[in-house]
Amino acid sequence: MEDGFAALSKIVSERESEIVAHWRQLLVTASGGTGRIKDAEVEKQCRDFLSAFAAGLGAGATVATDPAFDSARELLGGVSQSRANQGFTPTETATFVFSLKEPLFEQVRASYPDDTARVASLGWDMTQILDQLGLYTMEVYQRSREDVVRRQQDEIAELSTPVVKLWEGILALPLIGTLDSARTQVVMENLLQAIVDQSADLAIIDITGVPTVDTLVAQHLLKTIAAARLMGADCIVSGIRPQIAQTMVHLGVELDVVSKATLADALALAFQRTGRTVVRKAVAKG
Amino acid sequence: MPIRESDDVVRVRQAVRVQAVAAGLGLVDQTKIVTAASELARNTLDYGLGGTVRIETFTGNPRRGVRLTFEDNGPGIPDLERALTDGYTTGGGLGLGLSGARRLCNEFEIESVVGQGTRITIARWK
Amino acid sequence: MDRIPILKLGRALLVSIQVDIHDRLAKALEEDLSERIVATGARGVMIDISGLEIVDSFMGRMLDNIAAVSRLLDADTVVVGMRPAVAITLVELGLSLTGVKTALNVERGMTLIGSGQYEEIEGDDAPGGGDERDEG
Numbered sequence: 001m002e003d004g005f006a007a008l009s010k011i012v013s014e015r016e017s018e019i020v021a022h023w024r025q026l027l028v029t030a031s032g033g034t035g036r037i038k039d040a041e042v043e044k045q046c047r048d049f050l051s052a053f054a055a056g057l058g059a060g061a062t063v064a065t066d067p068a069f070d071s072a073r074e075l076l077g078g079v080s081q082s083r084a085n086q087g088f089t090p091t092e093t094a095t096f097v098f099s100l101k102e103p104l105f106e107q108v109r110a111s112y113p114d115d116t117a118r119v120a121s122l123g124w125d126m127t128q129i130l131d132q133l134g135l136y137t138m139e140v141y142q143r144s145r146e147d148v149v150r151r152q153q154d155e156i157a158e159l160s161t162p163v164v165k166l167w168e169g170i171l172a173l174p175l176i177g178t179l180d181s182a183r184t185q186v187v188m189e190n191l192l193q194a195i196v197d198q199s200a201d202l203a204i205i206d207i208t209g210v211p212t213v214d215t216l217v218a219q220h221l222l223k224t225i226a227a228a229r230l231m232g233a234d235c236i237v238s239g240i241r242p243q244i245a246q247t248m249v250h251l252g253v254e255l256d257v258v259s260k261a262t263l264a265d266a267l268a269l270a271f272q273r274t275g276r277t278v279v280r281k282a283v284a285k286g
Numbered sequence: 287m288p289i290r291e292s293d294d295v296v297r298v299r300q301a302v303r304v305q306a307v308a309a310g311l312g313l314v315d316q317t318k319i320v321t322a323a324s325e326l327a328r329n330t331l332d333y334g335l336g337g338t339v340r341i342e343t344f345t346g347n348p349r350r351g352v353r354l355t356f357e358d359n360g361p362g363i364p365d366l367e368r369a370l371t372d373g374y375t376t377g378g379g380l381g382l383g384l385s386g387a388r389r390l391c392n393e394f395e396i397e398s399v400v401g402q403g404t405r406i407t408i409a410r411w412k
Numbered sequence: 413m414d415r416i417p418i419l420k421l422g423r424a425l426l427v428s429i430q431v432d433i434h435d436r437l438a439k440a441l442e443e444d445l446s447e448r449i450v451a452t453g454a455r456g457v458m459i460d461i462s463g464l465e466i467v468d469s470f471m472g473r474m475l476d477n478i479a480a481v482s483r484l485l486d487a488d489t490v491v492v493g494m495r496p497a498v499a500i501t502l503v504e505l506g507l508s509l510t511g512v513k514t515a516l517n518v519e520r521g522m523t524l525i526g527s528g529q530y531e532e533i534e535g536d537d538a539p540g541g542g543d544e545r546d547e548g
Contacts, residue, residue, distance in 0.1 A: 192496035
């Protein structure tokens with residue numbers, strides 16, 4: 001009796017157009033006609049995958065990890081990755097492979113109309129291999145999503161570290177949101193670089209927008225202040241919440257920090273330190 | 287590369303810098319590993335009575351970085367615990383060499399046998 | 413290079429360390445400086461380390477020592493131009509150079525040395541606002 005996988009390979013290549021037509025139909029239905037991927041693209045993906053799949057089966061591959069399936073896996077990986085990046089759900093992504101079962105099975109049945117035993121065994125082989133490929137799809141999907149998350153984290157870290165110049169020689173770093181250790185490090189490096197670039201003697205680190213600070217982050221803050229001092233600049237921390245003040249006290253290193261209640265108070269202190277006075281003048285009404 | 291005299295400490299710093307740049311480390315990470323290398327190279331010279339350092343880069347996914355192995359056949363360190371404590375010194379220094387170098391690295395391993403020598407492996411990655 | 417040059421600028425001494433130096437050279441600098449402070453009657457010592465890519469505990473100790481010796485000889489020490497990465501690393505290493513004054517660049521360093529000695533009045537460009545600033 002002819003080997004099951006070779007038989008499947010033959011069916012796939014001989015009846016490719018029927019399978020593709022049916023498969024595409026299913027994919028469109030599954031996606032709810034959202035049209036996020038162009039029809040032509042889907043068709044190309046289907047055709048490419050089917051020929052790679054048939055070639056792999058024909059070369060004697062019986063498990064998804066077989067080298068003969070390399071190009072099939074590569075194609076699936078590409079499909080999965082692009083869908084992950086476009087925000088497809090796991091189900092929508094996995095459907096690409098799993099929805100191939102029905103059209104393929106139909107063609108298997110059509111090829112052996114009178115041999116139920118043969119149909120059952122081929123169906124089993126087909127299910128096995130497609131399940132494995134489906135799992136592979138999910139792995140790639142997961143990895144791609146993780147990449148997306150990592151990239152976004154980097155972007156957020158970059159975006160959320162604006163060092164602003166308040167006055168000649170006075171910088172402010174308004175921190176907003178939860179600080180994790182990695183982000184704090186980026187923020188601090190940016191601040192120190194800005195101190196050099198702008199020859200600023202004073203930097204105000206405003207943490208009004210920071211809900212909590214863990215020990216590690218508090219340590220980072222203190223280290224930054226120490227590093228700034230080594231470079232010849234002083235830091236003023238403003239807007240410390242009661243909770244954060246407690247964390248810092250428990251660390252036992254609160255003594256070296258010059259702290260002001262608000263950013264405005266800190267700026268006033270900065271003016272004073274740099275020998276500036278703010279004078280209110282009567283404004284003539286025009 | 288060998289660590290036999292004071293000039294070698296400078297050479298180790300420069301070699302480590304080159305490798306750290308090649309491994310794609312950021313400026314702060316470069317500075318940290320070079321500083322740690324400087325501390326350990328000086329220790330190898332002063333306490334280990336000379337030795338060697340091996341500098342390797344690794345580019346495995348997802349980590350890229352530099353790994354350094356310092357080896358000497360000196361007298362060894364009798365009390366590792368204390369040697370790694372801030373401020374503890376037997377040589378009149380600040381006592382920050384070992385403990386400080388450890389803080390500057392992602393990975394720090396030390397093996398020492400009294401009378402046979404010391405091996406320290408450190409790594410920094412991004 | 414056998415010795416790092418020490419320049420005299422008014423009543424201050426200026427040392428600029430531009431390259432990675434080995435330990436003996438650092439030691440020599442420490443000795444040279446104390447002699448020059450006495451010989452010139454300098455009131456301040458400025459060490460420009462903007463060219464240094466690393467400062468390890470040996471160099472850190474040297475800076476601390478220079479500051480301590482200078483203090484005994486009645487001179488202020490200002491370390492200027494430390495790079496951000498160097499500063500972060502020094503802090504991580506556990507060195508805070510508490511006895512050393514710091515400044516962003518040579519110009520600011522000069523002001524710092526001057527202000528400690530002569531009580532100069534600076535930036536006094538607001539004669540109208542002559543009253544004392546409010547106490548923060």
